Amino acid sequence: MSTYTALVDVADANVQNVQEFASVWGDIRQDIEGCGGELQDAYAILGEHDFLVLFEAEDQQAALQIALSMERYGLDTQTMEIIPVERFGELVEDI
Numbered sequence: 001m002s003t004y005t006a007l008v009d010v011a012d013a014n015v016q017n018v019q020e021f022a023s024v025w026g027d028i029r030q031d032i033e034g035c036g037g038e039l040q041d042a043y044a045i046l047g048e049h050d051f052l053v054l055f056e057a058e059d060q061q062a063a064l065q066i067a068l069s070m071e072r073y074g075l076d077t078q079t080m081e082i083i084p085v086e087r088f089g090e091l092v093e094d095i
Contacts, residue, residue: 001057001058002063004082005054005082006053006055006066006070006078007049007052008053008077009051009075009076010074025042035065036057036058037055037057038056041053042054064079
């Protein structure tokens, strides 16, 4: 499995407060697992984006399904595959 990060912004005016938004995370976790992924962590961000979500997915197709499922909750996501620095060093050595 590969690890992905999603920068998440609340785009839905229906999410009025933190309590409403927090209640969505359980549903998002279930959706990620339903797509064959695993939620690793989620963080609130002070700055340009609202949240950072880390999850594992089998492949890019599963990662896309997970990102699209998050958007059903009124969230805009920018999803990227991330590579541990140790593994990145291995990839550079192969060049």
